[in-house]
Each structure stands twice: as C-alpha cells, then as structure tokens.
Amino acid sequence: MSPHASQLEAPIARHFRQILMWPLRLMPMRAGDQVQRHSEALAAIGENNPWREQRDEFTGSPTDFHERHYREFVTFLPHVQRFLYGQGRSSATQRGYGESPIRIFRRNDIDRVRLGCEDGSTLDLKVQHIDLYFFYDVDVVFLVLEVFADNLPLSRVQELLFRFGRAFPAKWTSGGSEDGRAAQCMRSVQWLDREGRVLAESDYGDRERYLRHVWEHRASAIGRHWEFLLSPMVLHHSEAKGDIRYRQLEYHRQPKMTFLAFDDPFALTREDFVRLGQATQPDDGRPLPYSESVMAEFERSSCYDRFWVPERRNDNASTRVICTGPSMVMVGRHGLAGYSDEQNGLLAEFRHQYFLIGLIAHFHRASLLMLMDRLVVAVSLLDADDVDSRRRFKRGIRQTMEIFLRFNHRYWFGEVSKQSMAKDLFEMWSRNLGNEALYNELRAEILDMDNYLEADDSRRQNETLLRLTVVTIFGLVGTIVTGFLGMNIFDGPPATLIGKIGAVVVVAIPTLLLTFYTLKKSSALSEFMDAVSDDTLTRRQKFRSFVRIWRTPRNARRHDDRTRSGMNAP
Structure with missing residues (x-):
C-alpha cells in the first residue's frame, strides 16, 4: 500500500471507551424529612431488585487495596478525600453518612449493549459496569454506564458520540420511507445478558407515547430501555408504582467521557477534534460551517494541550484532552504504555481519577439545579391568600436554605488537586459547565428569599x-x-x-x-x-x-x- 493511500484511510480507534454520567433528581419519599435516605430505601427492596451495594477497596480486604488505589487517593486534596472516601472506619458508628457520603449500587445482569447504527448494521459494546451513585443529604442520583469496544472507525466513533446516550428523541423524521423514525438517535438500543437474550429495548419510534406523555404531564418521557435500567426506581411523572421516584434535571443528551487510542493521533484533523469534542454529527464529507473565530474559541476554551504538540510528532506530546463541559474526550497513541496501560497509564487514570473529577463537577451542577428546582416548585405551589399554603411555602424555603448551607460547607469546593493536569481539568470542567455562575445565581435567589421571609416575619411581629x-x-x-x-x-x-x-x-x-x-x-x-x-x-x-x-x-x-x-x- 502506498503512503498516499494510507494517508487517505480513516483513522481507527484501536480502543474506544465511554462513560455516561446521567444526573437525576430524587423526589422526597416522606414529606418533612430533610434527609430522605433513598439509598437505604433501594437497599431494602428485595423483590425484582437487581441493584446491590458496591463495597469499595477501602471497605474490603486489605489484599484488594493496590498501588493504583493509593495513587487515586493521593491525587486529591484532603477535603476532597473526605468527600470521596469518607472520614475513616471509626466514623461508621457515628450518626450521619458514616464511612463515606457516597453509596454506590451496581447491577451485573447486563453484559453488553447492542446498538442499531445509521447504516443498518449493529454494533455490540461490552458493558464494564452499571452503577448508581447516591449522595448523603442531596436528593441527586447519578446513573453511570461504562462501555468499551476495539477497532472502531473514526466515523463510527463520531456516530456513537452524537447518537448514543439520549434519554428521549428530540424529533422524528417526516416524509420518505422512514417517516416517524427518531432522528439523531441510534436506530435501536438493546440490553443483552451473558447468554445474548434481550432484556430491554428502546422505543424511540413510538412517537405517540412521547407526545402524549408531554401533553399529559408537562414533562418528557424517557426511553423504555432507560426505564428498565433504572428500575425499581420509577419516573416521577408516570403511572408506575414505586417509592423511589426521579425526574430529569439536565438536557436529554447525557454527559459523557470518551477515551480514544489511535495508532497515529496526529492524523486527526482540526475538524475531527471539533466533531469529537462537541459530539456533532459524523463527518459527511462537507466541511464544518463554523467560522475561524468559532474554531479558535473552541480550541482556546475546550482543548487541554499541555501534552499535545503535533509539530514534534513525539510520543511524549501525543495526548490531547477536549472538555466542553457536557462532553470530555481524551485522545492519544495506542500501545504507548503511558497512555494505554490499564493499570499505570492514562487509561487507568481516565477510568478512576478523571472520572471522579468529572463526577464532582457534574455533581456540583446537578445539586445546584436540584436546589433551584426546589425553589421553583415551592414558588409555583404558593397561594398567597391561603394561610396553610404560605406556611408550607416558608417551611419549604427554609428547608432548601438549610440544605444549601450544608451542601456549601460539605460538598462545594473550588479546587480538588494540586497535580497540574487534574487541577486544570477540574477548573476547565467547572468553568465550561458554568458552575460558578450557577452557584452565584442560586445563592442570590436564596438570600432574596431569606430577606423576604425575615422582613415578613418582622412585619407580622411589629403588627x-x-x-x-x-x-x-x-x-x-x-x-x-x-x-x-x-x-x-x-x-x-x-x-x-x-x-x-x-x-x-x-x-x-x-x-x-x-x-x-x-x-x-x-x-x-x-x-x-x-x-x-x-x-x-x-x-x-x-x-x-x-x-x-x-x-x-x-x-x-x-x-x-x-x-x-x-x-x-x-
């Protein structure tokens, strides 16, 4: 094969790995209780419950604790270590959240996911794990899905980033032989067990179901396969029965992290990196419609090029990280021990240290959105002429203020690590997610509410x-x-x-x-x-x-x- 022909070949991702992180708001189970303890309620469900609590290396046998876990632990500052790993074994007998404020539940009945691609073919992705992350005193849960595959063309990678991980269709096609098919989604998504049996399948094509759900509940439905994955938890705006109910917080495209290993990462063009970072539609042969200023702003705000120097063509400068906020993509050279090693390379750090950094950034955003949602719900239910309604409103606002105060002192921090790459990525992640602006907006709203309640109480006392x-x-x-x-x-x-x-x-x-x-x-x-x-x-x-x-x-x-x-x- 001639060198010219090899240059025209599409790059192949020798290893593709993706982690979806879907934040959801948990609805109160008991009115009046500030700490709802949804994780304990999930653990108490015995029938038709595939979720089992996952014990980490810190709570298991000492022989299961290896150097990789140690390197992960020392990456973070002490206050972040307490958030991620808890206060130590002695705190297990104290009231509060015990050893760790995070409880993880895992299901092991799903072995792989089968995706129907746009060209009519199917692709199987191996499931590494499916977890639920609960946080003490914060009514937020994260569904974390990690999948991987080998030897995927770049066009297929772009299709997965663009189409996979959508909670529901945004629209449907009209006209032609495929009228009514969900646009911008995978043709189908199936969860398979180890024997290859289909456990659940997407229903993106059932347009009437999604339309009727929005008409009836003023809230979007989610795909049947996602409902199956989250069960026995149930969607809040649905007829299904269940004590643990959730509702959506974010956009229908789930946040994701993607790891890509190429034989020659320098073969990717400028537009390839934009398509990967922004998870846009796959390359169709036409150039992107973006201006030079937009491309330059993307590279300035979303590309971490500390270890990316294409002019050198050197292995030590062949790693590029793109972080737009909702999406994070890491690109590097396949076979390079410092990049692809599952125990000591960046692949191990991507799955553990950088996953935790992304989880913290998205947890901050989800918590702030949850608190803002509580304020909106409290105001929407207020009837100023009803004494009982005003009393419930004041109680709900004060509870939200107390939760925000505890969140502020327990979980909110602006720095997670002193290691250069970890520190820079967290700052980029938080900035592109807009966490600081969201925090300041919520804090101002809560202060306004507090001032109003104090003024109203003072007025009534004076009268x-x-x-x-x-x-x-x-x-x-x-x-x-x-x-x-x-x-x-x-x-x-x-x-x-x-x-x-x-x-x-x-x-x-x-x-x-x-x-x-x-x-x-x-x-x-x-x-x-x-x-x-x-x-x-x-x-x-x-x-x-x-x-x-x-x-x-x-x-x-x-x-x-x-x-x-x-x-x-x-």
Whole structure:
C-alpha cells in the first residue's frame, strides 16, 4: 500500500471507551424529612431488585487495596478525600453518612449493549459496569454506564458520540420511507445478558407515547430501555408504582467521557477534534460551517494541550484532552504504555481519577439545579391568600436554605488537586459547565428569599406588638380605676354562688368584646395616639384623627382600590 493511500484511510480507534454520567433528581419519599435516605430505601427492596451495594477497596480486604488505589487517593486534596472516601472506619458508628457520603449500587445482569447504527448494521459494546451513585443529604442520583469496544472507525466513533446516550428523541423524521423514525438517535438500543437474550429495548419510534406523555404531564418521557435500567426506581411523572421516584434535571443528551487510542493521533484533523469534542454529527464529507473565530474559541476554551504538540510528532506530546463541559474526550497513541496501560497509564487514570473529577463537577451542577428546582416548585405551589399554603411555602424555603448551607460547607469546593493536569481539568470542567455562575445565581435567589421571609416575619411581629401595645394602653385606664377604687365599687348585698358566677359572666363578656373591638381598631387607635403626641398638629387635626377611627374601613377600601388601580395602570 502506498503512503498516499494510507494517508487517505480513516483513522481507527484501536480502543474506544465511554462513560455516561446521567444526573437525576430524587423526589422526597416522606414529606418533612430533610434527609430522605433513598439509598437505604433501594437497599431494602428485595423483590425484582437487581441493584446491590458496591463495597469499595477501602471497605474490603486489605489484599484488594493496590498501588493504583493509593495513587487515586493521593491525587486529591484532603477535603476532597473526605468527600470521596469518607472520614475513616471509626466514623461508621457515628450518626450521619458514616464511612463515606457516597453509596454506590451496581447491577451485573447486563453484559453488553447492542446498538442499531445509521447504516443498518449493529454494533455490540461490552458493558464494564452499571452503577448508581447516591449522595448523603442531596436528593441527586447519578446513573453511570461504562462501555468499551476495539477497532472502531473514526466515523463510527463520531456516530456513537452524537447518537448514543439520549434519554428521549428530540424529533422524528417526516416524509420518505422512514417517516416517524427518531432522528439523531441510534436506530435501536438493546440490553443483552451473558447468554445474548434481550432484556430491554428502546422505543424511540413510538412517537405517540412521547407526545402524549408531554401533553399529559408537562414533562418528557424517557426511553423504555432507560426505564428498565433504572428500575425499581420509577419516573416521577408516570403511572408506575414505586417509592423511589426521579425526574430529569439536565438536557436529554447525557454527559459523557470518551477515551480514544489511535495508532497515529496526529492524523486527526482540526475538524475531527471539533466533531469529537462537541459530539456533532459524523463527518459527511462537507466541511464544518463554523467560522475561524468559532474554531479558535473552541480550541482556546475546550482543548487541554499541555501534552499535545503535533509539530514534534513525539510520543511524549501525543495526548490531547477536549472538555466542553457536557462532553470530555481524551485522545492519544495506542500501545504507548503511558497512555494505554490499564493499570499505570492514562487509561487507568481516565477510568478512576478523571472520572471522579468529572463526577464532582457534574455533581456540583446537578445539586445546584436540584436546589433551584426546589425553589421553583415551592414558588409555583404558593397561594398567597391561603394561610396553610404560605406556611408550607416558608417551611419549604427554609428547608432548601438549610440544605444549601450544608451542601456549601460539605460538598462545594473550588479546587480538588494540586497535580497540574487534574487541577486544570477540574477548573476547565467547572468553568465550561458554568458552575460558578450557577452557584452565584442560586445563592442570590436564596438570600432574596431569606430577606423576604425575615422582613415578613418582622412585619407580622411589629403588627402584633402594635396591637398588644394599644390594647395594653387602653386597658390601663380600667386597671388604674379598679385598682384605685377597689374591685367592689358598688357595695351590693351578698350574692349566691349562681349570682357571683352571673356577675363574672356579665363583666367578662363586655370586657372580651371591648378587647376584640380594641384589637380591630388598634391600627387606627395607634394613628390617633401618634396624632395626640404630635405637637405640630392642631386640635382640629387631632380631632379629625379621632373621627377617622370609625371611618378606617371605608378609607382602607378606598386606599386598596387606589392601590390596585395603580398596580394595574401601565
């Protein structure tokens, strides 16, 4: 084969590995409980539950703890180590989250996934593992799916990045022989067991199901194969029964990490890297429609080129990382020990250290979105005219504020490592996901809510104190009179027990009526007292203030009418 012909051949990914990280919001199981403990509820399900808690190397036998695990641990700073691995074995007897705030559940019944490709062929990807990541005191769960294959053409890799990992179709084709087929998705997705039996299959072509679900619930459905993967948890907006319910937080394209090993990574063009990094449609022979400024901005903000120098054509400078936020792609040379080794190379670090870095960045974003979702739901359910609704609203807002405070001190941090590549990738990941801006927006909204609740409580307390003060002042007159003259102002004949009780009732009822009437007029009486104490007012003005005590309701109605008309005016 001539050198010119070899250059025209499409690059082959000798090893393809992808990790999908799908964040979902968990709905409360018990109203009023701040820590819902969904992971404990999942562990308690015995029937038709494929998920089993995964014990890590820190909680297993010492013989299972190897140097790779040690290198993973020391990559992170101490506060991140406590987040990822817990406080140590001694904390298992304490209340809280125990050894680690993260609980991992794994299912082992799925061996591979069979994908129907755009050209009509099928492709099997081996499943490395399928996990659920729960986080203590944060109602978020991550579905993590890791798959791999060997010897895939670059066009097939681009198709997988573009079409695989979609929760539901965004649209369907119209016209032609394939009318009604889901666009931008794999033709089919099947979960297979070790014997090759189909456990579940996608239903992207069932357009009526997705349309009806949005019409009925104002929320998108997800594919049947994803529902199967997440069971016995169930979608919140569905008719399925289940205590552990979830709803979507992100865009329908699931965040992903991709590892690619090529014989010659320098053979990839500039447009190839853009297609991989942005997970766009596969190369169809036409150039990308992007301007030079867009291409340059992509390379500046999303490409980590610390170890990428194509001019040298050197193995030590043949690794490039692209991180757009939702997608992260690592490209390097196949067969190079420092890159492809599953124990000591970048492949091992991709599956462990860099996966954890991506998980932290996406966990931060998912947690902030979950808290913002709680605020939106609380406001949407508020009925300002209903006392019970206002009480539930205040309780929900204060619970969200407390959860945010604990999240802020327990899980939010801006630096995870001092190692150059780990540190830079986390900063790039967080920046491109917009975590800092999202955090500041949520913090401002919570502070606004807090200020409103404090002002409302202060206003209600001031009104109560005002009424009590007015009642006390006017009750003081009667207290002084009866205290000075004595309780028996009128010396009547001795009375029987019934007569004494009747006298108490006769005195008590007018007193209560007078007290309630004083409370009703307390605001107007307070204004009259202010007018009496104001030396700048004339006697006529003070008398008018006294007369307004009995005209307050009518004036208040007129004032309310003027206020409403002013609010409705353009």
